[in-house]
Amino acid sequence: SAGLKGNGMLFRADLMQQHEWTAHLTEDIEFHMSLIAAGERVHFAPDAVVWAEMPTTLAGSATQNERWERGRVEMLRRYVPRLLRDCTKALVQGQWGRAYLNFDAALEHLIPPFTMLVGLSLLLTAAATLLFGLSLWLAPTLLPWAVTTLALALFLVLGQTLYVMAGLKLAKAPKSIYKALLHAPAFMFWKLVLYGRVLTGRQQKGWIRTARNEE
Incomplete structure (x- = not known):
């Protein structure tokens, strides 16, 4: 799964109706974790072009970066154990694709x-x-x-x-x-x-x- 990275995300309407969008520090990462848990995948669109304003100084990006990193730590604590449990369960059931999907998502947060x-x-x-x-x-x-x-x-x-x-x-x-x-x-x-x-x-x-x- 390609993951959700903030800017330039596009969702089907029915997908948004099925899954809750939170207001936590890193809502895009959390939404991706909920999609993984439901067996959904995010696909990368290489031809898409997205424009967004980004801070040009360290002082300007301090709050943004701190919010991102705190959110990542929170997601690691909340979702990695669940992803690893789901991976083990999928392996036992012989669902290799789903096991890989969960393990890959967990590994992204552990590195x-x-x-x-x-x-x-x-x-x-x-x-x-x-x-x-x-x-x-x-x-x-x-x-x-x-x-x-x-x-x-x-x-x-x-x-x-x-x-x-x-x-x-x-x-x-x-x-x-x-x-x-x-x-x-x-x-x-x-x-x-x-x-x-x-x-x-x-x-x-x-x-x-x-x-x-x-x-």
Whole structure:
């Protein structure tokens, strides 16, 4: 199932009559989960074109991003156990297609955000580099372990870099997008701080409207 991503969604009238649309933090994700539970699939329309205004500054997108991440955490807690139970039940009944559908939806929520994965990889690389230096000068017997750890950390960072660059290449991204990658470290730090607020339950609780650029 392609999932529901906010802008550019189109539904059949009878489908909306059968399923409730909530007003939670991430109502599109929750509606997708209810469709999955009912055995429905969302299909991607590659030829569709959707225009929407997005915040152009970090300050402008703060409330929007925090709402999204809090909603994702809420959906993980609420729906992933149910999806995994339905997956197991479908496997027992031999319904392989439905089992895959539920497992795929659960896996999407279990995979950490890419920003968090990159941040953890960079922290691991820094720690592995420090371990390598200390082993080189103070504990030569630990050097093989330090080299292995550093190599694995660098492999992770290299793999994530290739993942991003390959995606941009396939999408035929303009040069301006590549230049924007220079802001990635600041954005990643900002995002990690936001994740910290979300996971500790600080600040935003309910739905807060995202300010428009002209505001």
